[in-house]
Amino acid sequence: MLLSPSPRGADLGTRVREFIATVITPVESQYFADLAQARASGNAWKTLPLMRQLQEKARAEGLWNLFLPAGHGDEYAAKFGTTGGAGLTNVDYAPIAELTGRSFIAPHVFNCNAPDSGNAEVLLRYGSEGQKRQWLEPLLQASIRSAFLMTEPGVASSDATNMQATAIVEGDHVVINGCKWWSTGVGHADCELLIFMGLSDPNAHKYLRHSMVIVPRSTAGVEVVRMLPTMGWYDEPHGHGEVRLTDVRVPLSNVIAGPGRAFEIAQGRLGPGRVHHCMRLIGLAEHALELACRRAVSRTAFGKPLVNLGGNRERIADARIAINQARLHVLHAAWLLDTHNLSAINAVSEIKVAIPTMAQNVIDMAMQIHGGASLSDDFPLAAAWLHARAIRFADGPDEVHRGVVARFEIAKYRGAES
Ligand SMILES: Cc1cc2nc3c(=O)[nH]c(=O)nc-3n(C[C@H](O)[C@H](O)[C@H](O)COP(=O)(O)OP(=O)(O)OC[C@H]3O[C@@H](n4cnc5c(N)ncnc54)[C@H](O)[C@@H]3O)c2cc1C
The missing domain is CATH 1.20.140.10 (Butyryl-CoA Dehydrogenase, subunit A, domain 3)
Known part of the structure; x- marks a missing residue:
């Protein structure tokens, strides 16, 4: 069992530690002051200028998309700047993620925050070339944000086989209906990508009934009904929302990896x-x-x-x-x-x-x-x-x-x- 980072992982860890200490920590309280001001003026649901500046600096240093997995993310790591041209193992990434976890903003600064990193991994591992071009690449550049829509208010969602919202194939389209909540990230103005999980074939084996579908946030019929407070906090600029989807139609090519594979x-x-x-x-x-x-x-x-x-x-x-x-x-x-x-x-x-x-x-x-x-x-x-x-x-x-x-x-x- 080898639990130490590789020399490359250790070097990245040292650079991340240094970056957090010298670039992020000194302005972290300023970031929260800016956020409070944006909140007061009803304008907190977007990336603040200070965050953009920090992201640009991190990217310029090659400290960007560090979560990309070894063997899957290598092409993108090289293309979008980052980890010396290849993704990291989990053992290499663990100490780096620990460093970023000390701060509430560091994961965003390095473009390694949930749910965008998880959604990027879905596209990386299961997406078609077209889906990767259209959605993965802008996610890795932080020019869009994303949300993962699985949990529903109407059913106990710890049992994923319970999901009732539907994603029915009709010819060369998928028609989506239902309500989701706790959709983290959906409050952000740049949240353009929704990855939706819905029931597509109620008669199939219980693990083959659901599909994962890409729903552009701007599609007709998508409505963010409300943002949910977590014990009074709204977690701007990303937040957690309740989303109603009514007769939402997207092309069949938006299904990730094909129907039934959710x-x-x-x-x-x-x-x-x-x-x-x-x-x-x-x-x-x-x-x-x-x-x-x-x-x-x-x-x-x-x-x-x-x-x-x-x-x-x-x-x-x-x-x-x-x-x-x-x-x-x-x-x-x-x-x-x-x-x-x-x-x-x-x-x-x-x-x-x-x-x-x-x-x-x-x-x-x-x-x-x-x-x-x-x-x-x-x-x-x-x-x-x-x-x-x-x-x-x-x-x-x-x-x-x-x-x-x-x-x-x-x-x-x-x-x-x-
Ligand atoms: C801050 C936050 C962010 C979230 N972000 C997302 C997101 O981005 N996308 C998304 O889809 N969802 C998200 N979720 C939702 C989260 O994944 C669900 O809340 C979770 O899966 C539980 O589902 P539920 O709330 O329906 O609880 P239920 O399924 O109703 O379960 C309630 C309780 O029942 C008990 N229980 C359930 N199963 C068992 C069992 N097998 N044995 C014993 N007891 C059991 C547990 O105590 C459980 O807490 C988020 C939630 C929070 C709080």
Whole structure:
């Protein structure tokens, strides 16, 4: 098992760390001030000028689209500038994603943010040449943004076979009807690409009933009904929306990989995407622990620094232990994805359960040490906690992933029982 980055991965990691420290961190609070101002003037649903400047600098440094996978993204990595001409393994990308996860804006600066990176991977792995030209290339240039429309308000969407919205083939078109929600990214003014999952053949095998279809955002019948707050936050400029699709017609050539292949594609899309979430959450937990320690040694109550009160030292130690364990767990899943691909499915589910909860707990500890300040905007902790909490739902809730882990574990003993 090899969990260290290659020399190229390590070099990119060093450059990303340097870029974050010298280019992003110094202007991060300015970015949020600009966003607050844009929000106040009702103009926050677009890429702010400061973000464009940061993206241009990152691209000029070759720190762009770093998520592109080895063996799939090489042509595009070379074409759109970036990782020295080839995609990275998951083990190479893990420490880089961790660094970007410390900051709320860094993934966007490097064009490595969800859901665009996951949607780009769908097109990369399953898209036709025409689909790649029309949608993947502008995504990799950040000239458009995208959303992934799977979850529906009317059905329990942790069971993807439940999806009721329809994508019916009629001649050389597909007709789409239904309602989706929690469509991340759909609020952005540049969100032109919707990847929609719908029921296309109710009589087929349950894993062959659904199709993945490209729906241009501007197609007649697509309506963003509302943007959803997550515990009061709208997550501008991307947000999470409810989208109604009424008699939306797109050409049959917009179906990705052909009708009935949505489940296969969703597996391919969500595997790396889930690992990327976990990698970034390690960085977020590290940041929270750093803030907790700085606060605990610099503030005094009852005549002692906070760090020496109650069980705070133990809590800090437990956070360090939990983060280090989590990092190794994620690297193990990354290595399995690189070397065993589909058989890594249970390892991906393991980390999808373990890491968001670990991050939520570490951030919660850091919040407690910060007292009331933690709930204000003066510290990034409340937003960090919310993010970790939300990821316990996004890409499948904890229980569904526990089900996968249990299935693999129990399968080892099925023979022994009989
Ligand atoms: C911030 C955020 C962003 C999101 N972004 C997107 C996006 O871009 N695109 C998209 O399509 N969706 C997105 N989602 C939706 C997310 O993927 C769904 O919320 C998730 O899959 C769960 O579906 P559901 O909400 O319908 O919950 P339900 O299916 O109704 O499940 C509710 C609860 O039931 C329990 N449960 C479910 N299955 C089991 C089981 N097998 N065993 C035990 N208990 C179980 C769990 O406690 C679960 O939380 C996002 C969600 C959030 C919060």
